[in-house]
Amino acid sequence: MSDDEVFDAEEVYARASWKKTLFTLVLLGSVLAVAVFATTMGAASLGMGESFGAVLAEFLPVEEVSTFAQVVVLQLRLPRILMAIITGISLGVAGAVMQGVLRNPLVSPYTLGLSSGAACGAAIAIVLGVGVFGTGRYIIVINAFFFSLLTMAIVYGISRMRGTSVETLILAGVAMGYLFSAVISLLKYVSGHEELREIVFWLMGGLYTARWENVIILIPAVLFFTMLLMRYSWDLNAMSAGEEVASSLGINVNRVRIICLSLSAVLTASVIAFTGIIGFIGLVSPHVCRLLIGSDHRYLIPCSGLIGALVLLVSDTACRTMISPTEIPVGIVTSFIGVPFFLYLLVSRKRRWWQ
């Protein structure tokens, strides 16, 4: 063991930072590569050349491309691919921030009741709000968004009554999740069988609703909130050493907590309102990142987002193509692809990634 390796802290730090930056860039590259690949995949029989041609024809005056290829690639595949990426990013980012701010490895938008809240809002819109399907598209989205944020507010409010302890907050979230699930079950029980199908469909989640007009709104929103959350990386790093430590470093723990939780809630709510419940990614992406690059939030937050995007994009592409033209709900595929990968990391890594 040479002396400079032990003592030249700056160099060790620089090397570690460089590694993490490289990892982030590799992830970004992979997401882009899979996105390009996914553009050529689908139920319609389009060759690779035709698919790329359709995209290029938008920007360059290249050779003629069939309207069919343009419709399929530009109107159907691209919005869906982008939707997968931004949904993955927001779930991954929100999961990383929530786990960091609450210092608990089991926290995710799902455990805090946000997803159940959104689902409950959607179910209310489906069963009580509208009797006719299709017309209620935006009513469902708005309801889901509103209920998701409402859940966060209630959970936070309850925990405030008991002096904002982290445990109360998580338990309140879990409890609210159960309450909303009960409401959903009740609505499922009283609803007609086609409404039931729609609720079940919503509960399974999916990216089939992707449209340019939704994606165009969501991309800037997701990027904006992600950037905003990344500004709190140092605070989150300090808080991971404990509330007392963070306070002694001059951090207003409660303020950071409420800001981060609210921003993550908005981030999650805005995508799941469109996609339905997509579980697992918000919980696991941060852990995968911690296993691979440690828990420095400056890297953890973006990487967790990118891992989320990668997993969701791969899963969605698989679900579009496995038994095409029939599509499999993405939640099923996400778990089949993600869980073995996560379990592998869990047993193969020796590092204690949590704490």
Place this chain on the structure above:
Amino acid sequence: MIKVVIYVNKNQGIIGVLVCLCLLSLALTGSGGEATPSSDTVTIVDYTGQSVEVPYPVDRVVSLSSSASEIICALGASDKIIGRGSSSIFPPYIEDVPIVGKSSYTPSIELIIELDPDVLIADTMLTGDNREMIEAAGIPVIEESFVDPPRVTSVMSNLGLILDKEERARELISFIDQYQSIIEERTADSRSEDKPAVFLERGQPYRTASASTSSHNCITTAGGINIASGESVKYPTVSPEWVVEMNPEIIVRSVWATTGETFTREDLKEESDELLSRPGLSEVKAVKDGRVYVHSSKINSGVRSIVGELYFAKWFHPAVFEDIDPEAVHRDLVQEFYGLELEGVYVYP
């Protein structure tokens, strides 16, 4: 000749005995005793293959199936229904009948036993446990399927038999049969290249139906080709891009109606507009040719499924079915068998 005479004599003899018995029973009734219900029963075989013995004629029926309720009412025996599943909502006057559960899947055993009907009619969602429990209480159970038109016809005649409405059942069956044979005859000689490729959507966007579903059968009977017939999932959700590639000549969207209220033209137009606004579909032949049809699921089940079939046939082969007016048939059907005026809108455009 002689033989015939003997038969007549025998028959007269039998009638004589019957008349005597009637007089006797009248005498008994007159003497203050309860009318002894005749010990007559009939046995029918239900969809599950079980022989079910029911009193004849049946007077008190609980129907957990909305299709069965529709048939019973069409037979003019609505007054015999003493309990219904909450999904039985047609004809509207059936809503006065007490509810004894939601569907065949969730019957209230206690309420049913309390009502003590002569027979309970359910569809195949009835669980074996529930059937056993109801039968153990001495209530015969008829479990039926209402998906396949030939089966529905035999259910109609079975119900006509046990309710003592056989004449009415024959009328109902022949009303439906006459149109079914028109469809069959006229689509039989259309060659396969004349059959339009059809994409049928049920409720959720891009959810369709593969072979061995009633929706598929309806398309086939009406002389169309279901583009999703080969899928392995019964009710798959398919990729939009696949629909664009298959380029169906006709798109039919079924809008699910679970409540009693009927659709307005506006409701169905909204459904149609939503479909037409979906990304990518503008390139599909059906959309370009203006052959996108929206209809209420109410004309696709129970007694009224013949109306749905006529609409399908007319949409698929407008020239061949030019003289057929499905709406008029629908109006006749509800007027003749339910005594109702046709209300609401069922198709768009």
